[in-house]
Structures are given as structure tokens and as C-alpha cells.
Amino acid sequence: MTQELRTPYEQGNKNQTTTLAECIAWYQDLAQRYPSVLRFEVVGTSDAGLPIYAGVVTADGVFDRAQLKREGRPVFFNNNGIHPGEPEGVDACMALVRDFCLQPARLAALGKTVFLFVPLYNVDGSINRANTSRVNQDGPEQFGFRGNARHLDLNRDFVKCDTLTAQVFNKLFTAWDPDVMVDTHTSNGADYPYTMTLIHTQTDKLGGALGSFLQQTMLPHLFAEMAKRGWPTCPYVNPVKDSPDHGIAEFLETPRFSTGFAALHHTIGFMPETHMLKPFADRYESMRALVETVLDFTIANATTIQELRRAAREAGKARHEWPVHWSMDESKPSSFRFSGYAAKYSASVLGNYQRLSYDRSEPWERDIAYFNHFPADIHVTVPRAYVVPQAWREVVERLQWNGVAMERIDADKVVEVQYYHIKSVVSRPGAYEGHMFHDDVQLEKRTANLLLRAGDWWVPLDQDQARYAIETLEPQGHDSFFRWGFFNSVLEKKEAYSDYVFEDHAVELLRDEPALREKFEQWKTANPALLSNQEAVLDFIFANCQRYVEPEWRRYPVLSVM
Template sequence: MLTSFLLTLALSQDAHLPPLIPWRGQSEALMQTQGPLLTDFERSLGVDSPNYENTMAYMAKLAQAHGAQFHIVTIGKSDAGRDIRMLLASKEGFTTAKQVAADSKPTLLIQAGIHSGEIDGKDAGFMLLRDIANGARPDILNSVNLLFIPILNVDGHERSSAFNRINQRGPRVMGFRTNGQNLNLNRDYTKLDTPGVRAIANVVNIYQPDLYIDVHVTDGADYQYDITYGYNPDFVSATPKVAQAMDKFVAPIIHARLEEQGHIPGPLVFVMDKMEFSKGLAGWVAGPRYSNGWGELRHLPTILVENHSLKPYKQRVLGTYVLLDGAIEALAKHGKDLAKAVAGSIKEEYTDLVVARGYATEPDYISFKGIAYEHYTSDVTGALEIRYLGKAHEYQKLPVYWQKEVKAKVDIPKAFYIPRQYAQALEVLTIQGVHVDAMTTPVTLPLVQASITSHEFAKAPFEGRFRVTPQLKYAQVNVRLDENWVKVDTNQALGLLATHLLHPDAPDSLLQWGFFHSLFQRTEYVENYALAPYAQQMLSTAPDIKAKYEQKLKDKAFAQDAEARRAWLYQQSPYYDQQYLNYPVLMQY
């Protein structure tokens, strides 16, 4: 039973949030008030979103009403056994991925509910599909195919509450950010630990969409924009041709459509200092653990939508509808132009890859539609706090610090070679769609191997894994490769993604995510009674080792530490584990 305090909160969920600037937009005309396909969102006048059971029921109702052109596909199952479903909409009534991939019309993949408290895309997508089903929008399927996932994180969606997101206006009851195992799906695009993102990888591989839209709701500061969206800009993108095509053919149409319908579209940026907005914006560049960073390395045009959490749910959903409609128009007009840019990006010869970035010390400047704010001392926290005032404030030259600084860049090898026993890593590569070749004819090649000179494990798990940060040195080795090895050639469409997954210096590599933790343990040891006589023999017959040992002994601390001396001598012997701290994935340059 709710306490009186919680009951009061439940009745006024946004009383603690900043005041709103009143909004009325032409997109309000998109909402219907009656009819057999009225959505739960519309029935509630724009404040509610249906639960999983009702969502699946409405999805089935849509398919039944428009069965000739709508087809429901189960693309996976959650950890708790719930179906993850996708609606395929096509003029021809396609039922298979092969049909969609072979069609000349472009395909748009719309994904909602990866963070299931941020569920705007589900209700917007259903309204759009309803308008197709009832004949109001026959133009859409004449021009594009649609793939619509209303809830990707279905288990998190059912961890529903009125109190899941304190800084978000609606819906009145919403799902949770992470899945049933408390994993964030939008940190999983490289490691593929969650059924939801594994399902997405499979959908992208077999349906081959031309544009991928991932709908979120942002946190953070207050500003006038209700719909913000973006992708890694061309000046920091690993695949700039795709970003340039998005700038030219897609974003202008989306932007214009939103403005026409009374929305305020804005750039995908965040705040450098949440206590002092005027210090500027953070131009974040997504890595491949995120949907848009993953799409970038796949040459897949990917838009990350971040609706503004402080705007009312109705306004955000209607803005999402308009954004999706604009993306459809862009694909209808420029699908071939976008596909040409993607093909050119794939054919480009890439020699290196930036794998880590930092914020620039010198900013760019943009005009920005902000909200006025003030500081005050809170009696509750005893600290200086920020208070947004619900009044427009225009910044003429607000600094933006993009992540232009290159912190780590790697040379792209011609190929990687992986021992077969690392089955989990090979499984991830396969699900990602990376082409892997079995070695059939034995061959000896000069390859490069990384050795870990020092490392640090995270002090707490992140996304269910203890990440590791290694320091590495590289050496050339001659290795005989046989049927116990597989080859990953980087001269393939997913060569950039494969490089980030397999190069040990990449922060989203499988090594740093913990797929090779067995390298950090030794399982064979030496007894002192065997080591002392063996070491004596080794030093008397190997002058190079003897010379190194005598040099080491000049270090007084080493000379006085028997354990350190034993450890060093054991490392020089052929009995020492030669795989210990040696990264097993080899590189060919």
C-alpha cells in the first residue's frame, strides 16, 4: 500500500521538474480519437504506454487488419523467455529476410525500447503503422520497407513503475533502463552478451536495412529542443562518406519536417558541466558498444534519437512520429544516393582506425536554444544547486567541445589469426556477421603478437564483466598455422568492426571486455628444489641469460629478494608457460 508521500508523488509526478514552455504543434492533428486501431497512447490522450501483453496484442491486431502487407517475426527471446518481436511492413507482403534484402526499395529499421523506460518510439511507430493500415498513408510502402521493433528490452519493459525515471515527463508508468540481468543493451553492441542485441545483429545481417534508427530519451540539462538526434560527424567518423551522405540527404529532410510540424529539432550534444550550462556542450563520439558507433563501423547509416526528457510524453511521441516520417521521405527520395555512399565507404581502403578519443581543448561555437537558469543554495542538500526557469534563453556563441583528440589509433592488419579454442570470441564474430575462414593448408607466417607487460582489472563489474586495461608490447613471431586456427581478413565489409573487436589496444575489444581472462592466470609452477639446480645449469650453459642475470643483480632490492630471483630465473627457462600474458590473436601486416 502506498504511503501518503508516495501517493502524493504518484498524483503529481512532475511537480519537482522545471516549468514548461507551453507547446502546441501541428503534429497534434496526427492523434486520433476513435476507430478500431486507436492506440493505447491515444486513448489515454498521450500520457500512457501499453505493457508488454497489450503491446503484443496491438501488434497482432495491426497485422490482422493489414495482413496482406504486415508480417510479425519473432527475432529472439529474452532471458526470461519473452518473445522479442518485429513487424515487417512491405507493399508486396514480404515474409522473409531474403525477400526484403533483395528488394529494390530501401528498408528502414526502427528500434524502440532498448532502454525501455525511454519508450517514445513504440507509440510513435504504432501510430505510423496504424496510418498505413487504415489507408491514410498509402505512399509509405510504395517507397520503402519498414522493420519495426516496438520493444527490444522486453524484460526491462516489464519492470515497470511510475518511479523509474525521476527526470522524465511520462509516460505515467514506464519500464526500466536495463534488462532482467541488469545489463544495458546499449553498451552491448560489441560483446553481445544480451539476447536483444544479438537479435539486432542478426536482423541487420539478414535484412540488410539501409537506415537504422534507435529511439531514446535523453537525461541531463533543460533546453528548448524537444527532439535531438544525430550520428558521429564526418570530421570524427571512421566512415566519413556515410556521415556526409547523412548530412546531405537525410538530416535536412528530417529537420525540415520537424520544424513544419511545430517541433524544435536540435543537435545530439550533451552538457560539459551540468551545474553551469554556459561552460558549453560535449560533442560525444560514440564507440562501437553503442548502436550508432556500431553502425558507423558497419558502414550502416544509423541515427541515435534522444528526445528531451523534460518535454511532455505526448509532445515527444508526436515528434518521434514526425522524425520517422521524415526519415521515410529521405529514403524515398535519396535511397539510391545513400546506398551509393555506403558502397563507396565499404570499398575505401582503410589503413588505420582511431579507437579512443578525448575532448578537444579548443571549442567550436554554435547558436543554441537554451533555457534560462539560476543557482540557489538548497536547504536540503546544503549545496549550490541549479534551477531552470522555464524561459527561453538564446546562446549566440556557445562552445562545443567535440571529441577530436585522438588518444589511441591502431594500424589495421591485413588479417587476424585466432586459435579455435577461443570459441566464445569466434561466436561473437559470427553473430556480428564478420566473415571467418577456416585454415585448411598449413603455412608458416611472420606475424605480430602482443604481450601484456602490465594490466589493471576494474575494481567493480561493468555491464556484468570485469574489464581489463592492458599495457602492451609487440613482437614479430614465426608461427605455423594449421587447422587449429581461423583467419579474419580485414578486407571485408566489416573489416573496421573486426579490427576494433580483435585489436588488443581497442577499448571495446574482446580482450578488454574479458573474453581472454584466462591469459592472466598461470597454472603450472616450479618447486624450489628443482629450480635451484636447473638454474645453476642454465646459467653455466647460456651466457646471454647469465649476462642478463648479473645485470639484474646490480639492483640491490632484486638481489636481496629470493622470490624475485626465483621468479626471474623460472621465466628464462623453457618450462615457463609461454602463453602466459601473450595475447593469442595474431596479426598479419
């Protein structure tokens, strides 16, 4: 191998990661040298105005996406650098793509499979280089920053799409529709011998035969092969208490995360998390082994995976109920043979508390509880279609970016619909990734004849992208558009009253509206302490009377046509 085809990582001391400029220039040079193997081009622009690149490798030199899709070619997608301080996947991908170019046997082994990759996704964060933002990490010497130009974590942005970068990803992912995705990361947390840990699409949430295939066939194979390659792997170490001794819980990766987003498209997703306390060179080698292992399995089982994905989509078109929320079942733990270090507690020198540490001189291996059952705990009845009023264009855009089939209503019409009345909302204190995130929402289903306007959007559910539409438009979905605050304005009552005038009028309302009077009596019985609070009393009467009702207040705007 010539010196210029060695990656920046390979040319250095194995404790350096490529810069953005080095990475892009290196791929551009490789694509010029091997145009029949690699296509490398700009796919969009970041929030800082930087180009975002993607590459495609095929064994037969066919790069036209339309042709590849017509041929039904399987697609493996490797995303790197979403957190530029976790860069081993960036460097490992460079070497893997180079080897496709230089090793005919490795390229031929791809068969019909398309290798799609983003070399460095968070280009904004990658140019913000230092060695201080990853507090506990062992190398590399310099690395990028987690936040993008808007100081947002892109691995929380896949549904809300505040960033131009996430919008590019949504469109790229939908256009290529990958069968399997590996999104490379580095983890923090407990200390243990493993260099590689693995988050996968949660199998109950992925659901059906596709979820069973991942659980029963793919994961056992990947763990076995990684052990053979010298990199024993365990599930992502998410302790249920303070150390793995007490058990670990599978990570429920909701659609804000890459693997949860992939599940909305019936794509099997993996988020390898190397251990940041291990040397960078070890993290690099284990990451390359993991990507190659998943790729090889995908190539060998592509037909099965594609058939299962098609079946999942077809089954979705006929479902009468859809799950939209999953929770861990603590009563049914599995077990995992885990290698750990002894957890020790000692007095802190900083304060009056006991601190945790791990003693590497006392390794242990035993079965620990592994909580990996997440049954669905909220189901919704599938409507014939949703209607998204045209006023909510940000929602419409995101549905379009993800290939959701929908059409404009051609004329005003009154239709019987179901809608949600939002009874209550509990929001996360403080900002979360730029939003007021709603942790809990309580709903009441109502029926009414409402006007659908010409230009509103009709979203049928007998379509391939039903899952994406349902989990984003149903308010109780983990990462629904409602939870991310896209519809916050309907939570605000627009008119108010003057208390000294309304005090007398409230008496008249209670006299003229029996239902209000009954509801007020119930409220007084339930809230005796509030009877001394004029604002609370008048607010209740104003909010519940029929005379001054605001129909749009707390009415969820997306309608269901049953």
C-alpha cells in the same frame, strides 16, 4: 478511425504507454487486417524466455527478405524499447505503422523502401513495470525497467552479446543490413527548452564520404525540418563542465551502443533522446516527428546512401591502415546556436556544498562551443588475414552472427605471423555490465613462426565486414573483444614457484641468462624500493627468464598473417 485501431496511448490520457501484451496483440490484429502491408512475426527469444517480435512494412506487399535484398531495396530500421522506461518510441511506432495501413498516400510514399521495426526490444524489462525507476522523469504513469532478465543494460551489449536478446539483434541486423537506423530513447541531464536532442553516428568515426554526407547534408536537413515541424532539435546535451553554458561535446558512441554498433556495418545510426523533464505527450509527438523526418530523408536519398555505403565497404577492402580508436580534439570546437536556461548556484540544504539549478524564468540563446571533432588517434596496419584459434568459440560465434566471412584451416601448418604481447592492462574498478572492462591496454608487436591447427579460423580482410572484424579483434579498439574480457585467461601465468627453493635457482638464472641479468639490473635501478620485497624480486625474475617461459602467457591469441 475505428476505436480498436487507436493505440493504447491514443485511447488513454496521453500519459500512458502500452504494455507488452497490449502492444503485441495490437500489432498481430493489425497484421491480420492488412496482410499486404504488414508482416509481423517472432524473430527470437529473450533471456526470460519471452518472444521478441519484428515487423516489416512495404508498399507493394513483398516481405521475403531474400527477394528484397536481391532487388537492392533500401531498408530503414526503427528500434524501440531497448530501455522500456523510455517508451515514447514504442507508442509512436505503433501509430506510424497503423497510418501506413490506413493511409494509402503515406504507404505509397515509402516507394521501394522497406520499413523494418522492432516494436519493443527489451521485452524482459518491459514486464517489470512501475513508476519509480526513472527518478526525474515526467510520465508516463507506469513504465518498464532498464535492465533485462539478467540485469544488463542492452545498450551496452551489442558487441559482447551476453544476452540472448543482443544475439537476436546481431543476427537480425546482419540479415537485413539496414541503410539507416533510428533507435529511440529518453535522456536525463541539464535543463533546457528542447524536447528533442539527437545522438548520431559520430561522423569522423563513420568516416569517408559517408561520414561527410551525414555531417554536411543529412544532419543540417534533419535539424531544419524538425524546427519546421515545431520541434527544434539540438545535439545531445553532453556538457563539458556542469552546464551547457560552457559548451557541449558530441557523444562518441562506441560499438557497445546501438549507433556505434551500426557504424561497424557502415549504417547511419540515430539515437534520439527526448528530454525526460518534458511531458510525455510532448516527448511522444517529437519522437514521432523525428522518426518520420529521418524516414522521409532516407526515402528521398536512398540511392545516394546505398552508394556511399557500398563505396565505404569497397574502400575498406583496399585499406592498408584502419583507425580503431578516436578521441575528442579539444582544440577545434565548432559552435551551436543553443537555447538554454540560466544556471544558478546556491547553498544546498543537505550538505556543505553549492548545488546547481536552472531558472526557467531566465531563458537565453547564444552560440556555445560544440566539440564535435574526433580524429582517429590509433591506427593499425591491416593484415592479409587474422587467424582466430578454434578454442575461442565465443569470439567465432560473434563474428558469424555479424556476417564476417571466414573459413576453417584444412591442415596443420607453421606460418610466420605477427602477434601482440600484452605489456600491461588497466581495468575498470568493479564490474561493468557483468565484465571486468579493460580501459587501457599497452601492446608490443612481435613476429614468430607459429603452428596454425586444422579447424582454426582464417578471417580474410578483403571483405565487406572488414570493419566489424578489425574493430572487434584489434585489442585497442574501443569495444574490442579483448577489452570486454573475452581473452582474460591469457593474462594469467599458470605455474608458480616456492620462494625458498627458487631463491637459489634465481641466482643461477641470472648467471646463465645475460639478457635476464641486464633486464634485472635495469629493474633494480628503476624500482629501488622493491628490493626489500622478496615476492617482487622473485616474481620479476620468474616472469622474465627464458628457462620457465610460458609462450601463451600475455600472448594475444588472435594472430595476424601479413
